[in-house]
Amino acid sequence: MPENGAIAQDPQVTAEREHLEASRAALRAMREDTLALKAQGGTGWSTEVLNLALQARAAALVDRPDVPLFFGRLDYSAEEESEFTGEHFYVGRRHVHDAHGDPMVVDWRAPVSLAFYRASAKQSMGLALRRRFGFSGGVLTAIEDEPFGDAARDGAAHEAAGGSQILRQEIERPRTGPMRDIVATIQPEQDEIVRADLGTSICVQGAPGTGKTAVGLHRVAFLLYAHRERIKRGGALVVGPNRQFLKYIEQVLPALGEIDVAQATVDELVDRAPVRATEDGAVARLKGDVRMAEVLARAVWAHIAEPADSLLVVRGSRRWRVPAYEVAEHIEALRGRDVRYSAGRTMLAQRIAHSVLTRMEEAGESPDDRVQNAVARSQPVRKAVDQAWPAVDPAKLLHALFSSPERLAAAAGDVLTEEEQRSLLWTKPPRSAGAARWTAADVVLLDELADLLERTASLAHVVVDEAQDLSAMQLRAVSRRCTTGSVTVLGDIAQATTPWATGSWSIALEHLGKAEAHIEELTQGFRVPRQIIEYAARLLPSIAPELAPPTSVRQQGGGLEVVGAKDDADLTRRLVEIVRGALGDEGSIGLIAADADLDRIGRSLAKAGIPAGRLDAEEPAASSAEATGSAAEAEVAHAVVANAAAADAAAAGPESGRLVLVPATLAKGLEYDQVIVVEPGAIAEAEHDALLGLRRLYVVLTRAVTRLTVLHARPLPAELAV
Ligand SMILES: Nc1ncnc2c1ncn2[C@@H]1O[C@H](COP(=O)(O)OP(=O)(O)OP(=O)(O)O)[C@@H](O)[C@H]1O
Numbered sequence: 159m160p161e162n163g164a165i166a167q168d169p170q171v172t173a174e175r176e177h178l179e180a181s182r183a184a185l186r187a188m189r190e191d192t193l194a195l196k197a198q199g200g201t202g203w204s205t206e207v208l209n210l211a212l213q214a215r216a217a218a219l220v221d222r223p224d225v226p227l228f229f230g231r232l233d234y235s236a237e238e239e240s241e242f243t244g245e246h247f248y249v250g251r252r253h254v255h256d257a258h259g260d261p262m263v264v265d266w267r268a269p270v271s272l273a274f275y276r277a278s279a280k281q282s283m284g285l286a287l288r289r290r291f292g293f294s295g296g297v298l299t300a301i302e303d304e305p306f307g308d309a310a311r312d313g314a315a316h317e318a319a320g321g322s323q324i325l326r327q328e329i330e331r332p333r334t335g336p337m338r339d340i341v342a343t344i345q346p347e348q349d350e351i352v353r354a355d356l357g358t359s360i361c362v363q364g365a366p367g368t369g370k371t372a373v374g375l376h377r378v379a380f381l382l383y384a385h386r387e388r389i390k391r392g393g394a395l396v397v398g399p400n401r402q403f404l405k406y407i408e409q410v411l412p413a414l415g416e417i418d419v420a421q422a423t424v425d426e427l428v429d430r431a432p433v434r435a436t437e438d439g440a441v442a443r444l445k446g447d448v449r450m451a452e453v454l455a456r457a458v459w460a461h462i463a464e465p466a467d468s469l470l471v472v473r474g475s476r477r478w479r480v481p482a483y484e485v486a487e488h489i490e491a492l493r494g495r496d497v498r499y500s501a502g503r504t505m506l507a508q509r510i511a512h513s514v515l516t517r518m519e520e521a522g523e524s525p526d527d528r529v530q531n532a533v534a535r536s537q538p539v540r541k542a543v544d545q546a547w548p549a550v551d552p553a554k555l556l557h558a559l560f561s562s563p564e565r566l567a568a569a570a571g572d573v574l575t576e577e578e579q580r581s582l583l584w585t586k587p588p589r590s591a592g593a594a595r596w597t598a599a600d601v602v603l604l605d606e607l608a609d610l611l612e613r614t615a616s617l618a619h620v621v622v623d624e625a626q627d628l629s630a631m632q633l634r635a636v637s638r639r640c641t642t643g644s645v646t647v648l649g650d651i652a653q654a655t656t657p658w659a660t661g662s663w664s665i666a667l668e669h670l671g672k673a674e675a676h677i678e679e680l681t682q683g684f685r686v687p688r689q690i691i692e693y694a695a696r697l698l699p700s701i702a703p704e705l706a707p708p709t710s711v712r713q714q715g716g717g718l719e720v721v722g723a724k725d726d727a728d729l730t731r732r733l734v735e736i737v738r739g740a741l742g743d744e745g746s747i748g749l750i751a752a753d754a755d756l757d758r759i760g761r762s763l764a765k766a767g768i769p770a771g772r773l774d775a776e777e778p779a780a781s782s783a784e785a786t787g788s789a790a791e792a793e794v795a796h797a798v799v800a801n802a803a804a805a806d807a808a809a810a811g812p813e814s815g816r817l818v819l820v821p822a823t824l825a826k827g828l829e830y831d832q833v834i835v836v837e838p839g840a841i842a843e844a845e846h847d848a849l850l851g852l853r854r855l856y857v858v859l860t861r862a863v864t865r866l867t868v869l870h871a872r873p874l875p876a877e878l879a880v
Pocket residue numbers: 328329338339340343344345348364365366367368369370371372373650653684685826827828829860
C-alpha cells in the first residue's frame with residue numbers, strides 16, 4: 159500500500175502507529191526479561207532443559223519487523239452490557255503486555271478476540287467498532303473502521319460496499335514462498351471450525367482453495383492455546399500427502415508461535431519397514447480394503463493353540479502342577495477381553511503364575527508378588543505360553559501370508575475371493591521376511607499387525623489433510639494414533655486420485671473411528687479466480703456429480719488462456735514464449751505437466767536459457783543444529799529461523815526460484831500465482847483410470863491464483879473441451 163500524505167498526517171493513524179511502537183518496545187522488554195533469567199535446575203540436565211525452554215521462549219518473542227504485531231482493534235461499546243464493556247483491545251499473533259502486566263496486544267485465540275472474527279451487522283457481540291489495519295512491509299498504512307450498535311446502518315453499508323478492502327488485498331496478494339498464516343482474515347465460517355473444542359472431531363469438505371489446509375493449521379494453533387498442557391502431554395500431529403506439501407506448509411505454525419507440532423506423511427506415520435517396491439493398483443486397492451483388517455486379525459489370533467500338557471513348576475523342594483484345562487480356561491478368559499495379542503502373552507504367564515500361587519497358599523505358604531513374578535518368568539511357564547500363545551512377528555507373519563496359499567486361505571477363506579487371494583500371493587516369495595521388498599500398502603498392513611500385537615499410543619489431536627486419498631487401512635492407521643484424541647479431517651472428494659480412496663466422508667470417518675464427527679463444508683474459494691474455477695468445474699459432472707460447483711471470492715486476476723499448438727515443436731516454441739511472458743510478471747510460477755514429460759520440458763527450457771527449479775529436487779542439507787545437535791536445539795533453531803526475516807527463502811529450498819517444474823502427481827495442496835499446464839491429455843492419461851485421470855486434471859487446473867495457461871498439442875479431454 160503506498161504511503162500518501164493524507165494517511166501520514168491522519169491523527170488516528172499517528173496514534174495507532176504510536177501504539178504499534180509502544181507494543182514493539184514492550185515485546186522487546188519481555189524478551190530482555192526472558193534473556194535475563196538464569197536457568198537454575200536441580201541437576202545439570204534439568205538446568206539444560208530449562209535453558210532450552212528459555213531460549214525457545216526468547217526466540218518466540220523476537221519481533222519480526224515485517225510481521226505486524228497486531229492487525230485489528232476491538233472497541234467494546236460503553237453502553238452495551240458485556241464482559242468487556244467500554245474496553246478496547248488490539249488483536250495480534252501473540253500476547254504482549256506492558257511493564258504493569260496490562261495487555262498491549264491480545265492473542266487472536268483469546269476469548270476476547272472472538273468478536274474480531276465473528277461480530278456481524280446482525281450480531282455486534284458487544285462491539286461499538288471493529289478496526290482493521292493495513293500494513294506495508296511492517297509499516298501501518300491504513301485503517302478501516304466498521305461501526306456497530308447505533309451505527310449499525312453504517313455497518314450494513316460497509317458490507318454492502320463489498321466488505322473490507324484490507325481483506326480483499328490480503329486475498330488478492332501475489333503468492334511467493336511457503337504458505338502464510340491467515341490469522342488477520344479468518345472468515346466466520348472458517349473460525350467456527352478453528353475454535354471447535356478439543357473433544358470435537360470435524361471433517362471439512364471443501365472445493366480447491368477454500369482454505370481447508372489453512373483452517374486445519376489454525377485449529378491446531380488454537381487448540382495449543384486453549385489446551386496447551388493436554389496437547390503438550392498427548393502431542394499433536396499434522397498428516398499431509400507428501401514431503402513437498404509439508405515443506406510448503408511448515409512455516410505456518412512457527413509463524414503463529416507454535417513449534418511443538420509434528421508433521422508427517424502417511425507413509426512416514428507407518429514407518430515399520432522401508433518401502434522398496436511398487437505394485438499394481440488393483441492389488442494396492444485390495445491391500446487398502448478394510449477386509450484386510452479382518453484377515454490380519456484372524457491370522458494373528460490363529461496362533462493360539464490348545465495347551466498341550468499340564469505344566470510343572472519346581473520351587474525349592476516343592477513341585478506345583480497346573481493342568482492343561484486350567485491354562486485353557488485362562489486363555490479363554492483373556493480372549494473374552496479386549497487385550498492386545500502380545501499383552502495377552504504377558505497376562506497369561508501371570509495368570510498361570512497366579513494358579514501356582516493359589517496352590518502354594520492352599521498348602522500353607524505365604525508367597526508375595528515377587529514370587530508370582532518369578533514363577534511367571536520361570537522356564538516351564540514361558541514354555542507353556544510359547545506353545546499355547548506363541549510370539550508373533552508382523553513381518554514374518556505377512557511374509558508367511560503372502561508366500562503360502564494355505565496360510566492365506568486359512569485367514570482369508572470367507573473374507574476374500576479365491577481370485578483376490580491369488581492376487582495377494584507373491585509369484586516368487588522372498589526367502590525370508592528380511593529379504594521381502596515391501597510396498598507402501600504392505601507397510602500399512604505391518605502397522606495394523608503391530609497394533610494387533612501392541613496398542614499404538616494415542617495423540618491428543620491429529621489433522622489429516624488431503625484425507626480423501628487415504629485407503630480404509632491407512633485411515634485405520636491414523637485412527638489408532640487418535641483413539642483417545644480428536645481429529646480434523648480435511649479434503650475434497652473431487653480431488654481423490656488414488657485407486658484405494660474410500661469415496662465418502664461417512665465411510666472414511668467410520669474407518670477413523672470417528673463416525674460422530676461433524677461434516678462441515680467450506681464453499682468460498684480464496685485461491686482460484688472465478689473464470690478459472692469455472693473452467694476446471696467443467697470436469698465436476700464427470701468426477702463428483704454430487705458436489706456443488708465451487709465459488710470464488712476473488713475479484714482480480716482470472717486470466718485464462720487455452721493455447722493450442724500445431725505439433726510438439728510448435729508446443730515447445732510457444733511454451734518458451736509463455737514462460738518468458740510469465741517471468742515478466744510478479745509472483746510464483748508453477749509449470750505442471752505429466753511426471754514423465756517433465757525432464758524433457760526442463761531440457762527444452764534450459765536450451766532456451768531459462769533455468770527452472772524442480773519441486774521434487776533433493777532436499778537441501780539440514781541446518782547445522784538439525785544435523786548435529788539435539789532435537790531440542792533443533793527446535794530452538796527452527797523457531798529462530800521461523801522468526802527471521804529470511805525464513806521464506808531459507809525454507810523453500812530448491813523450489814524457491816520463481817519458476818518451478820511440478821510433476822502433476824505432486825501438485826495437490828500447492829498454489830502458484832501463475833500456472834502453466836502442459837498437455838492436459840497426458841496428465842489425465844497417466845493415471846490409467848479415466849475417472850482418476852480427470853480428477854488429477856481437476857487438481858492441476860485449480861492451483862492458479864492469478865493466471866492459468868493451458869498449452870496443448872494433443873486434443874484436450876472431451877470433458878474439458880465443452
Ligand atoms: N480467510 C482467508 N483469508 C485470506 N486468505 C485465505 C483465507 N482462507 C484461505 N486463504 C488462502 O487461500 C489459499 C488456499 O487455501 P488452502 O490451501 O488452505 O485451501 P485448500 O482448501 O486446502 O485447497 P486445496 O483443496 O487445493 O488443497 C491460500 O493461499 C490461503 O492462504
